[in-house]
Amino acid sequence: MSAGGLALQAWGLACDRGGRRLFGGVDFTLGAGEALWIRGGNGSGKTSLMRLLCGLATPSEGEVRWCGEPVRRLREDYHRELLYCGHAAAVKDDLTAWENVAMASTLAGNACDKRTALRALELAGLGHAAALPARVLSQGQRRRVALARLHVAPLPSLLLLDEPFTALDTAAVEALSERIAEHLRQGGMAVYTTHQAHALQPIRQQVLDLDALADVPPALAERAAEDQAYAHAPRAGGLGAFARRAAAGVARLAASAVAASGRVPLPC
């Protein structure tokens, strides 16, 4: 695909949070009809990467481009091209399910009346609860309310879905997968995160594993493992300071090996 075609591109993206590098060197080009599955464990940076891709946060290094243009320059023009459904379902407790759908879609620039919102909720499997205030809905039902926006036409080209399958039952997962696949068949694009073993089938899909891109400075990796060793070394029963230091020394060697491999288990 040419640089000027319909494409979402990441160039050498890096993200630092809380004084440490979550990931670096994220490169991809997503074209029309393609999906990108961002996976990784808790805290690996999936939501942080989604916020970079939305243009809601600025990368420490690199750039996000839409149709060849940096998104920081496109701003609202880019936002009109995407639908972002965040990790925490942004559902207002005091509004009914249908009011939530209508408001979220309209605020995102896709005007939505009551009739359209009711239809969208029906397609999301929540027609029976359309008039209930969101505060009485279950987590899975709230998630369905948030995702009902996917049934309000016209959808923008790019879907950015953070943990869309969380709290959904099997039928809802299948329905959502089909909705995304339909969007891709029509030439749209989708980026979604999940740490669960789930993949959309059958579609053209790239996979980005953030666990494999974790970028931790070796010195930090050593310190973390050494601190852990001190914390877990026996403090009674005949083992004194010498034994604790010996245990930490073993941990330091292990940490060096981990740091050399570029991976370190981070505390949750």
Ligand SMILES: Nc1ncnc2c1ncn2[C@@H]1O[C@H](COP(=O)(O)OP(=O)(O)OP(=O)(O)O)[C@@H](O)[C@H]1O
């Ligand atoms: N504003 C911030 N300041 C400091 N640390 C942050 C900030 N935002 C995120 N983090 C840290 O960055 C790491 C990655 O967070 P993020 O939410 O992107 O991970 P995730 O992969 O989406 O996690 P999960 O699967 O648990 O939702 C976490 O350790 C988190 O505490």
